[in-house]
Amino acid sequence: MFVNLPQPMPHGEAVGIDVGLTSFVATSNGLLVKRPRFFVDAERKLKLLQQRVSKKRIGSNNWYKAQKKVASLHEYVANCRKDWHRKLSHQICNDAGMVFVEDLNLVGLSRGMLGKHCLDAGFGQFFNILEQTCFKRGVYFQKVDARKTTQICPSCGIETGKKELSQRTHKCSNCGYTTDRDVVSAQVVAIRGLAAVGHTVKMLAVGRSLPEGWVNLLESL
Numbered sequence: 001m002f003v004n005l006p007q008p009m010p011h012g013e014a015v016g017i018d019v020g021l022t023s024f025v026a027t028s029n030g031l032l033v034k035r036p037r038f039f040v041d042a043e044r045k046l047k048l049l050q051q052r053v054s055k056k057r058i059g060s061n062n063w064y065k066a067q068k069k070v071a072s073l074h075e076y077v078a079n080c081r082k083d084w085h086r087k088l089s090h091q092i093c094n095d096a097g098m099v100f101v102e103d104l105n106l107v108g109l110s111r112g113m114l115g116k117h118c119l120d121a122g123f124g125q126f127f128n129i130l131e132q133t134c135f136k137r138g139v140y141f142q143k144v145d146a147r148k149t150t151q152i153c154p155s156c157g158i159e160t161g162k163k164e165l166s167q168r169t170h171k172c173s174n175c176g177y178t179t180d181r182d183v184v185s186a187q188v189v190a191i192r193g194l195a196a197v198g199h200t201v202k203m204l205a206v207g208r209s210l211p212e213g214w215v216n217l218l219e220s221l
């Protein structure tokens, strides 16, 4: 899309993004954003209208009328969603020189995020809009491998093992670092992103230097 224009260079504050179903977006600097209630309601209404269509005789006047209602609500919801994605993207860009997101093609398989839920949530579209917004705002954007992001402590680098989905908090048994699990994933994404662009990797949470070999540990996963 932007092949003829130079991409922004990596610089400034790194922000990692984790997407999920509990929080739509979690960032490495601690922002947690839920999907607006509006979409849940609108989607429920959309389903209802679609059911009504299926009860009408195909090709009848009432069928056409019902179809039209579905189409216009569909368009309205899609526009609202895009608008919300745009606003969220700008909000993220306000605090960032570099934005790193999960490569969903890789993460889906390991987290069972493929399929209807994942597609419905619109993560792919959000990342496209985020990428475009970053470009416009001069913010560096890169996708990174985000496998096992919930199984690593971003503070000390140790593998903490798998978390159940119900376990919402990361508490490291090694260093005691405690924070929201999605924020932890976003922090691991940010660290991997920094490693990928070759910046000096520093601990995002506390600002101390990471132990040696830590980047290698992440890259080997």
Ligand SMILES: [Zn+2]
Binding pocket: 153, 154, 155, 156, 157, 158, 172, 173, 174, 175, 176, 177
């Ligand atoms: Zn730790």
